[in-house]
Amino acid sequence: MLGGFIGEVSQRALDGIVSLLVRINPNPNVLSLIGLGINTFAAVLYGYGRFFFAGLVMIFANIFDILDGRVARKTGRVTKFGAFLDSSLDRLSDMSVYLGIMIFYARDTEYHSTLYSALTGAALIGSVMISYTSARAESLIPKCDVGFLRRPERVVLLIIGSLTVWPGSTNPFLNKMPATIWLMTILSYWTFAQRIYHSWQQITEIDSRDLSIKLENETAQEQMRLGHGPA
DSSP: OHHHHHHHHHHHHHHHHHHHHHHHOOOHHHHHHHHHHHHHHHHHHHHTTOHHHHHHHHHHHHHHHHHHHHHHHHTTOOOHHHHHHHHHHHHHHHHHHHHHHHHHHHSSSTTOOHHHHHHHHHHHHHHHHHHHHHHHHTTTSSOOOOSSOOHHHHHHHHHHHHHTOOTTOOOTTSOOHHHHHHHHHHHHHHHHHHHHHHHHHHHHHHHHHHHHHHHHHHHHHHHHHTTOOOO
């Protein structure tokens, strides 16, 4: 009940913002670029250890990530280049945020941690490979969006982890960013493995079907050559 109410309120708020933007009629690609700029600001906040505020900024940034597509559809300005640009800027946004976290843990402060800097780097690589695997697989198979930690889930998980950071607090429910980094790293590679396995299944099935058709055609051609005709 509560979840449905929150979802309905959020949807109405987004619809109101979209309606306003439709009247202003901005280029959807500009909204995508603004989203990148806001995410870059969040990355700077991460680099300086302002995790809580970075999480708040990321919420705002990802509203723009939702708005650009909706505004494009409402104004009839959906283009293939727009979809390509949006996807590319999403990857750049993700990498900048991860880089900000890596820099924070690499800095010479009381929070310096080579382990967490390296883990964040591993999570970054995992997120890139999830996207690459999907894009590459979908040139061979119809769809490859399986796995738990897709981009929306990664963003939500990172925001939740960031909003728990409150330096100096002894509350056991706060300061869970290290646990979040571990979780993101593990789930990124698990999702990567799921997509590899899914792609292998689908491609193997396609190859087997193609081979079967090829053998049937060769058999029919051989029978025609021998003058028997197809069975």
